[in-house]
Amino acid sequence: MILRSSSNRSVVLKMKEKTIEKKDLSGFIDSLLEEYQVFAPTIAEGIPRFDRISSSTQVSLDSPKLERSPKEVFFPQCETLFTYQLIDGKMTMEEPPALESERVLLFVRPCDVKALTLMDSVFTSWEPKDTNYLDKREKTIIVGRACSRPWSTCFCTSLGVDPFGKEGMDLVFEDIGDKYVVEALTERGGKIIDGSSLFKDAEKKDLENLKEVSKKATEAIRSELDVKEIEKKLKAIYDDSFWGKVSEKCVGCGVCSYLCPVCHCFDVQDEGTELKGKRVRIWDACQYPIFTLHASGHNPRTSSRERIRQRMMHKFSYFIENFGELACVGCGRCIKGCPGNMDIREVLTGIMATEAD
């Protein structure tokens, strides 16, 4: 992938594991704040989400709900692409400035980091690259955290995501009780812990603990699905009556797409007058009927049958064709968020069990 080969993200290091006491964590975060813009899981108005913090006290690692995905740190729900203004008969256009300094994104789960690498494929692996996304992505150091507490709706392991996986991270924190095992995976990751006296070399005992914790977490994931060769299956059942049945209860809102860490579709809107205004991009969702409404009035996806099929085809077939990977990481956010309790695990099971007509 271009992003990774062009940045030092690709340099995989084998550094010695370190540890940090949990009580020292806030000291570490505060020291990061002196140098970087820091984004971390916080609780805003009762909703856990990744947000820019100004103090370590804002960080919430044991939120009562699964936090929102960190995609908005790179791909905000609403983002200005350029502004324009007519001054003395001349139109001037301005793009928002690039980020001035490096940012650190703290404590992202492996599934969400995986999701970011999938978004990289979409936004940066073909021309033209999405400069808005790329700028934020390249200037952000990703600090992951091993997921030692899966939720009942998690099914990452069925899709090849490891709750203790480290793909895409620069640095990883792994919870082993009263301390974290910390491992730098890239130079950039190593840079932010270098020279800090809070990190000690890991002892053998710590690493043994880690093995145990990781085994336990992986076992705690209850949902097991078989999605082997699902892309072939999907092609075979494209016109099956299955889609009519499975989509019947979908009401066509955008919750699943907006909560999904991988969904990346957007709409472009112009706002303003002939004198002054801006072009913005906002999240869009494939379950909205107007998502595919043509200017002519024709809509190729007229009912939830076509729309749900599209959602599944995109994630489990087209994405594989384009990038060789599934566009779902099994985080389960859509399952809990759906007002009609449409469960993607059941849809997947249904797909695998359907025999082509």
Next chain:
Amino acid sequence: MSEPRDQIREHARRLLDEGKVEVIIGYEKGSVPLQSTPCFVRDADNVERLIWDSTCGPNLAKYLFDREGKTGIVAKACDARSIVVGIVENQIEREDVVVIGVPCEGVIDLKKIDAVLDGKEILEASMDNDKVSVKGDGFEQILSKKEFLCDSCISCRHRNPPVYDILAGDELEETKESDEFEEISKLEAKSPEERWNHFSKELGKCIRCYACRNVCPLCYCKECFVDETMPSWCGKTTDLSDTMTYHIIRALHIAGRCVDCGACSRACPEDIDLRALTKKVEKIVRELYDYEPGLSLEELPVLGIFEQDDPQEFIK
């Protein structure tokens, strides 16, 4: 008398067997504890999937709009009232629908239960008349169902469906224990500035996913005003002015129609207190025109009609 659930199954089986309906829309057990999911039964052999309990929150009337063919539907009182509004507004054909009405003691609000469990996740749950027992990793708790009902159920004045073809279960006594507009009165007592700040904060959370609109049976417009582009009345960004406009106009559009089923509040992923708006328009319409929607098939939409002596003190 058997349980409402068994009666629902029995009626569903009969209606399907006799060919009175093509499909029964009801609830089945969801994939997450304490959640039900809409269920479409076309085969009498599958009626065992149908359930009835305090998890049956979604307003199924949603699925009657734009549907062709004879349909049986399990309807608690607020769903039945939504159906009545749909019929009154000529969106649903009365003779195409067989309403299996169910008297309802209220549905539980999962968000309220999650709030007291403080991050512990429910893995198993069971219910009886007034208790919910929840189990998870290393905990087991028995909760009083009454304390975890949806706000709209707590203030509910119509527990029995006003219109139905078949009633499953016994009629319940209506309650008037609390003041249904208590929360609204509290807000009304505040200064305009405090109210503005309250709504700015609440509606500022909106992520424009339109779950509130899409679960609402009465939001059936072919093209919603937020989706209109020529002209574009409401910006689609998350700018506060735009999100407020969206919610204000949605509240206006359901004024005199909203039956306070609470589906929008339950669906909101950001936990926005949408009832602060919908209940207010209900109150306005009640005070001005002494009208409650969805109670009678004879009534006309309250904002589509008028009286010569309607209140007009606000007009100069």
Next chain:
Amino acid sequence: MTSVEIKSESKKIEDMDKEWEPKVLAFLCNWCSYAGADLAGIGRIQYPPNIRVIRVPCSGRVNPFFLIKSLQCGIDGILVSGCHPGECHYVSGNLVARRRFAVLKSLMEYIGIEPGRLNFSWVSAAEGEKFSRVVSEVVKEVKALGPVKRLVKGE
């Protein structure tokens, strides 16, 4: 009227005077209040020049969108004026509108929009005097409230 037009109208008013003057948009029914405004003009009856008139076929044509969009665009006050009950050119347009306006006004005030921002009146074609009085009242009230802030869309 599009937002572009509303904005350019409001800019014209802005340029009139250096001292802050409110911008008030008046939606006037073609059959009564619009003629009432004409009558005020013919009769040389003075009223503040802060209003910009949008002629509508009936007060029933006034969609709440118009009013909310106006506030979003930075209009400080709004007047909607139609025919007295019983005098609607289309029999009952104003009566149906009356219900809609009652709900709209209550809801907007509840959200926190100052009561003086949204104004409604019945002014017949014969009431030039009343038209002038209503406009004076509205402008005075909006002036006292100061520039609109709530619901205005940021640049």
